Each structure stands twice: as structure tokens, then as C-alpha cells.
Amino acid sequence: MASRFLILSVLSLFFFFLAVSNASTNGYHGGDKIFDVRNYGARGDGKRDNAIEITKAWNDACQWSGGRSTVYIPLGTFYLSQVTFSGPCKSYITFIITGTLSAPRDPNVIKQEAWIEFRYVDNLTVTGGGLLDGQGFYSWSLNDCNKNPNCRTLAINIGFAFVRSSRINGLRSINSKMGHLNFYSVEDFNITRVTITAPGDSPNTDGIKIGRSKDMHIYNVTIATGDDCIAILDGTTNLDISDVRCGPGHGISVGSLGRYKDEKNVEGLTVRNSIFNGTTDGLRIKTYAKSVSAISVSNFLYDNIQMVNVENPIVIDQQYCPNGQCDSPGKYDSHVQIRDVKYNKIWGTSTSQAALSMQCSKTFPCQDVELSNINLIYSGRDGLATAFCQNVGGSVRGTIVPAGCRV
Structure with a gap:
């Protein structure tokens, strides 16, 4: 057929x-x-x-x-x-x-x-x-x-x-x-x-960058770059992504968000049936710790994603502060609210022990984060994969590897 x-x-x-x-x-x-x-x-x-x-x-x-x-x-x-x-x-x-x-x-x-x-x-x-x-x-x-x-x-x-x-x-x-x-x-x-x-070491060569857009569909694409395979910026709503082959690159990233005053919410993202191979990140949400806008990130679904030797397969980073832009690391709490984010059937290998890392804002903790059927194995020899979750509220269903996140 x-x-x-x-x-x-x-x-x-x-x-x-x-x-x-x-x-x-x-x-x-x-x-x-x-x-x-x-x-x-x-x-x-x-x-x-x-x-x-x-x-x-x-x-x-x-x-x-x-x-x-x-x-x-x-x-x-x-x-x-x-x-x-x-x-x-x-x-x-x-x-x-x-x-x-x-x-x-x-x-x-x-x-x-x-x-x-x-x-x-x-x-x-x-x-x-x-x-x-x-x-x-x-x-x-x-x-x-x-x-x-x-x-x-x-x-x-x-x-x-x-x-x-x-x-x-x-x-x-x-x-x-x-x-x-x-x-x-x-x-x-x-x-x-x-x-x-583009070569994996080519700077800022994002594959697809989207901002202030709605009702978009990305499917059956192959992206190998020196930056994000897909970068999702503020004001993006109702974005459906499937059958993506990503790597090398920095994965599929939402953000960074919160840096500018006039930013808009990001709502309605689905990423399905995709493979990340040799990327630095997999599924990443990043917001500025020293944020100046109070926006929200909501209604996300990540489903059936394979990681092949990915350095950081699942990341929420609300302490993002590149190039020394925060005068005192850890002093600020992001004002971007993350809620209603589901991770289902995320599996494969991580090249770092921190296979699952969610560092949410103390002032605006992540809400309704759901983890189900996660199986991420550390490919190194110095221990097992670890999970880190901070200021995260939600639920856990099915088998979760690495364990340790009480959301």
C-alpha cells in the first residue's frame, strides 16, 4: 500500500x-x-x-x-x-x-x-x-x-x-x-x-520561528540546525506540530518569554509523533527570571516523542537569564504563569543525568502539569537519570522514569 x-x-x-x-x-x-x-x-x-x-x-x-x-x-x-x-x-x-x-x-x-x-x-x-x-x-x-x-x-x-x-x-x-x-x-x-x-555549530540558525500567529500546522518536516528546530515566541496560539525530525539543534522551544512589556500569551500548542536526535534540548519552555510582562503559557500537549541521545529531554526553565542579564542569579521570580501542560509517552535516552528538569517560578508556580508514561534513560555510566521539579503542581499517571517529581 x-x-x-x-x-x-x-x-x-x-x-x-x-x-x-x-x-x-x-x-x-x-x-x-x-x-x-x-x-x-x-x-x-x-x-x-x-x-x-x-x-x-x-x-x-x-x-x-x-x-x-x-x-x-x-x-x-x-x-x-x-x-x-x-x-x-x-x-x-x-x-x-x-x-x-x-x-x-x-x-x-x-x-x-x-x-x-x-x-x-x-x-x-x-x-x-x-x-x-x-x-x-x-x-x-x-x-x-x-x-x-x-x-x-x-x-x-x-x-x-x-x-x-x-x-x-x-x-x-x-x-x-x-x-x-x-x-x-x-x-x-x-x-x-x-x-x-545548517551545521550544528552555526549560530542562531533557527529552523522555524513563529510569533504573534495563530492556527498553524507543521508536519512532516526535517530540521537540522545550530539553534532551535522550532522556536515559538509570544502571541502564538493554536499551533499543531507533528512528524518532526529534529537534530542537531536545540529542540522545540517556547520562549524565551517575559523580557518585554507588550508580550502576549502563548496558548494551544500540540507536539506529537516526533523524534529528537542528538539535540541539546528536547521539549523546552523558558521564561526570563527578571521578567517585565505578566503573561501565561497554557493548554500544551506533548505526546509520543522519542529522544535519542538528547542532553536535556524535558525542560521548564523559569530562571532563564542569559549573558549575565540578572545582577544576582536566583534573586528574581518570573511573572510568566505556566499551566495546563501535559507530557505523555516521552521516551528514549538522555546524555545528561538531569533527564527531566522543571524549575518553575516561586511567585507564579506551574499549575496542572501532568506527567504520564515517561521513560527516559541516562546513556552515561555514572548513575541513573534524575528528575528535578521545583514549584510544580499537577499530577502523575502511569510509569515515570526517572521518578522523583511529586507534582
Whole structure:
């Protein structure tokens, strides 16, 4: 059955691209219109800057009112300095990348937050199986964010802001200068069959970063980076994540939260059926000890997660204080309220003894935290895995390894 499904999927993809190829020659297909960037003078030689030509193709496609429109980037390496694709558009629009989009090596060329950015667009599909190459290797030495809170901001590979009812399907992103995919104020957005890759020691190369967004679905993705596989920031609600292969990287992180006054609650997160392999963290929630906003984190479910040699599989850290930003460690209590968080069937191996660590706020203790069917084994030779829980209220069901947390 699986092989039959694969064959049908391949055939469907073949006929889809055949249709696109034919349509790109004629300009029309069944009432829709294809905007082939080559017809605007774009060249896939890896040298010429195609920003103007591809932007013109986008503008014409966006304003096409005769049906659905498609911007088509064929095989080849298309160098882009930077581009912003703005809406609103007059109909459904598809952006097909079959070739490679290549970023400038020099980070100073890019003057905006994201190298490629979509803004104020509804009903957008980005697909095609193509590659975004951020050429980040030439910029990583400039990144000192691990010790400098006012570090230089480098470009994200691709960003979506104020985009609704849209999706990414079958995209590859490598070697971003900073993050790979960034989402701000998006709604009803699906991310599937995406592959994100950067070396494990590349700084701040988050895979997917989400803030102030709602009703998003992430499934069947592979992420290997030097930072969070998925970073969930304030104001994110109703986010469903499943079938993620994460590693190397820093796992799936919520936060950090509480640093700024105008932050919003994070509500409704589900992470299911995923694997973390060789990451520094697994499932992590982090809030600033010296927080200035009183927000809440609630209605979370982590279910059926495998850990393979993960340093810190389960972490709640409400004493987060990087770069010496707290003048006296342990002096402050986070004002972020964490409640209604369920961990079910979390299993595998930890490379540190502290396989389960929950350090909640003394002023705002974690509430309704549920642990069920946890089995985390320390892979070292100097003892068994340990559990640490502080200021945590909730319940325990089933077998819990490591034991010792009375929630």
C-alpha cells in the first residue's frame, strides 16, 4: 500500500510539473496564467542579480485577475540580492521554485530582516521542491549573540508577515545567515515536507520561528540546525506540530518569554509523533527570571516523542537569564504563569543525568502539569537519570522514569 501511494504521488507530481512546463510556454493553462521569470529577463547563471526581474513577475502575477496565477522559477541557480513580495493579490497565487535561489555572500547587501519576504498576501502557496541557499557560512563568524544581547542582526532566509490561508510544501532551505523560516502575524498556515539544514555549530540558525500567529500546522518536516528546530515566541496560539525530525539543534522551544512589556500569551500548542536526535534540548519552555510582562503559557500537549541521545529531554526553565542579564542569579521570580501542560509517552535516552528538569517560578508556580508514561534513560555510566521539579503542581499517571517529581 505504501509503495502504491508513493508511485501515485510521484506520478501526480510529474504531471503537475508537466502542466507547469507547458503552461509556461503558452502563458495560460485552463484559465490560469503562468508567469515564467525567464520571460522577464531572469537568468539562472548564479551570477546576475535577478531581484528586479523576479519582482516584476510577482507584481504581474499578483495583479492578475483572470484566474489563479503562478510565478515559476525553473531549474538553474538564480542569484538574488533581496526581494519583498507584497500583496494584497487579486486571486490565489502560487510561487513555484524548482531551481536554486542563492543569497549574497556579503551580509551587508541585504538591508531587510528577511532575504526573501512575503507580506500582506492571502491564499499563497510556495512549492516546487527547490532550494534556498542563504550562503550563511560567510556570515557566521560575525554572529556573537551568544554573549552580546545587542548583537548584529543578520538576514533570515525567508519570512512571512501578515499572510493568511497559505502554505509551504516541499521547500528546502540551507545555510541561513540567521534563521531559516520566520512567521510573524500569520494565520491559517500549513508547513509540510520542508527540509532545513545548517551545521550544528552555526549560530542562531533557527529552523522555524513563529510569533504573534495563530492556527498553524507543521508536519512532516526535517530540521537540522545550530539553534532551535522550532522556536515559538509570544502571541502564538493554536499551533499543531507533528512528524518532526529534529537534530542537531536545540529542540522545540517556547520562549524565551517575559523580557518585554507588550508580550502576549502563548496558548494551544500540540507536539506529537516526533523524534529528537542528538539535540541539546528536547521539549523546552523558558521564561526570563527578571521578567517585565505578566503573561501565561497554557493548554500544551506533548505526546509520543522519542529522544535519542538528547542532553536535556524535558525542560521548564523559569530562571532563564542569559549573558549575565540578572545582577544576582536566583534573586528574581518570573511573572510568566505556566499551566495546563501535559507530557505523555516521552521516551528514549538522555546524555545528561538531569533527564527531566522543571524549575518553575516561586511567585507564579506551574499549575496542572501532568506527567504520564515517561521513560527516559541516562546513556552515561555514572548513575541513573534524575528528575528535578521545583514549584510544580499537577499530577502523575502511569510509569515515570526517572521518578522523583511529586507534582
